[in-house]
Amino acid sequence: MDTDAQKQSLLDELELARARTGQLVTSLPADKLNVPYHPGVNPPLWEMGHAAFFYEVFVFNLLDGTPSYDPSMDDLWDSFHVEHQDRWRADLFPGRQKTLEYFHTIYDRVAERIRSRALTDRELYLYRYAIYHQNMHIESLIWCRQTVGYPVPPDYRGDRPAPGEAISGDAQVPAGRWLIGMPGESDAFATDDFAFDAEKPRFEVELPAFAISRTPVSNREFLAFVEDGGYRRPELWSFGGRKWLATEQDVQRVHGAGAPMLRTPEHPLYWRWHNGVWQERVFDRWLPLAMEAPVTHISYWEAEAFCTWAGRRLPTEYEWEVAALGNRPGEPFRRYPWGNEVPDASRADMDARAMARNPVFDYAAGDSPFGCRQMVGSVWEWTCNEFLPYDGFKVDMYPFMSTLQFATHKVTKGGSCATSSNLIRGTYRQAYLPFRSDVYTGFRTCAL
Structure with missing residues (x-):
């Protein structure tokens, strides 16, 4: 696959991951975004912020050495710094609107970086890693809905x-x-x-x-x-x-x-x-x-x-x-x-x-x-x-x-x-x- 085709494939996969994650979060009313504590699932807003944070760490921090969007939030979006039960604490995290702003800002920056930079094998690997990591969390968002009895995900057709x-x-x-x-x-x-x-x-x-x-x-x-x-x-x-x-x-x-x-x-x-x-x-x-x-x-x-x-x-x-x-x-x-x-x-x-x-x-x-x-x-x-x-x-x-x-x-x-x-x-x-x-x-x- 040539570089232009690889870039377009990455952009398509990035946009699909963005759209599916966004739908899984925004299709829920605000009062259902902080689900009841459960050891097997994460709150939908935390999943969204964590996915964006992963791009920051493995694209911008690692490749460019650029600072985070909000360094004060780094430990909270990082699954190895915030304990599982603390992810439900509304007082620790920004609300729906600010999380969505953070999420889309990071995705816009990633898309622009893909379009504007030469694509090395290392960068291709890291982009894929971050996109596939996000797709794992898309699956987590789906089984979260099943666990707590929320409505079917937007992609469900039942056919x-x-x-x-x-x-x-x-x-x-x-x-x-x-x-x-x-x-x-x-x-x-x-x-x-x-x-x-x-x-x-x-x-x-x-x-x-x-x-x-x-x-x-x-x-x-x-x-x-x-x-x-x-x-x-x-x-x-x-x-x-x-x-x-x-x-x-x-x-x-x-x-x-x-x-x-x-x-x-x-x-x-x-x-x-x-x-x-x-x-x-x-x-x-x-x-x-x-x-x-x-x-x-x-x-x-x-x-x-x-x-x-x-x-x-x-x-x-x-x-x-x-x-x-x-x-x-x-x-x-x-x-x-x-x-x-x-x-x-x-x-x-x-x-x-x-x-x-x-x-x-x-x-x-x-x-x-x-x-x-x-x-x-x-x-x-x-x-x-x-x-x-x-x-x-x-x-x-x-x-x-x-x-x-x-x-x-x-x-x-x-x-x-x-x-x-x-x-x-x-x-x-x-x-x-x-x-x-x-x-x-x-x-x-x-x-x-």
């Missing part, structure tokens, strides 16, 4: 753009030698592909043959586990899972039924049995449970217990990536299950369009080389691996993107219905603590 015919069973993946990850051995600022440090460096792995489900686990399949008393059968749960169940129940007794996100676990987080039918809360509405849609908002411990009940197991992260991409040494490299064409609504449920309400057999155009469906989009899929660095790992420009999660989080793969389509690829590794179920997490299983 079914890519119906498919029902499929079931396992894909058979042969034994062999496979490629995992993205390049990173020699040039952290390579212009051909962007990848975060935890995806690098690429390496080869030898795997035995395995069988993996062609689709994510559906609500119908998970309901069978629920109705078979899965949450009340301790023999199905590991030590960590039993501890998670007990912790949820203890907090429920202490804080009462109104405690956010916490309940006596008998079913997934946003399900309920109401007037003789199963329902699921989708933002601020209770809707009939979409039986063929992927089960969402599932913790690692719930996924693990389901596997024990079903006589299955979770895939390793290497198995997952091989089933999704099928990259072999010496062959053309695939970024996505279908090849290298960018994701669109015919291939994946992303960009907050359908919010994982469509059947697990939809999006046939996104199938992997082995016939696995919806391995990109819909739900982040749990794997059995701890989030650890690959051999040869080197920290990129932002030292905390991966390192704080090593050894304490689990690896999820594939992106979700809330993930931005310009962010995800098959090599991307997202780290979540195993108890998290407020994010858009689901899973698929492997044969034992």
Whole structure:
């Protein structure tokens, strides 16, 4: 791609990130911008200010040495200086209008810098880093709305753009030698592909043959586990899972039924049995449970217990990536299950369009080389691996993107219905603590 085209691509992505963030904030009335305190989400105005601050640090401070827009706010927009609970303190932060002014001022300056300066590989890398970081926070803004029961995000259409015919069973993946990850051995600022440090460096792995489900686990399949008393059968749960169940129940007794996100676990987080039918809360509405849609908002411990009940197991992260991409040494490299064409609504449920309400057999155009469906989009899929660095790992420009999660989080793969389509690829590794179920997490299983 030539420099002018790269600049235009950056400007387009920057403007899209600006527009989507702005819509997610300004579409809420002022009294909903400071959401009730919750350990898994941030107030929308803080998310907006933090995104702008990231551009200041990694574009203007790092490249130009220019001072901040408001140095007195630097510690408050910096996630490593302001404690999570303090982000809700209205007395510490500017209001809606001043935050919007700050946000748009920084974006105007970034856009002007892109247009007016020569574009080096280092600058291209840093621009991309900041834009993709913001897209992560766009996903956070979406799951914030789900967590606190706010209206659907502006991009939500609730349609079914890519119906498919029902499929079931396992894909058979042969034994062999496979490629995992993205390049990173020699040039952290390579212009051909962007990848975060935890995806690098690429390496080869030898795997035995395995069988993996062609689709994510559906609500119908998970309901069978629920109705078979899965949450009340301790023999199905590991030590960590039993501890998670007990912790949820203890907090429920202490804080009462109104405690956010916490309940006596008998079913997934946003399900309920109401007037003789199963329902699921989708933002601020209770809707009939979409039986063929992927089960969402599932913790690692719930996924693990389901596997024990079903006589299955979770895939390793290497198995997952091989089933999704099928990259072999010496062959053309695939970024996505279908090849290298960018994701669109015919291939994946992303960009907050359908919010994982469509059947697990939809999006046939996104199938992997082995016939696995919806391995990109819909739900982040749990794997059995701890989030650890690959051999040869080197920290990129932002030292905390991966390192704080090593050894304490689990690896999820594939992106979700809330993930931005310009962010995800098959090599991307997202780290979540195993108890998290407020994010858009689901899973698929492997044969034992």
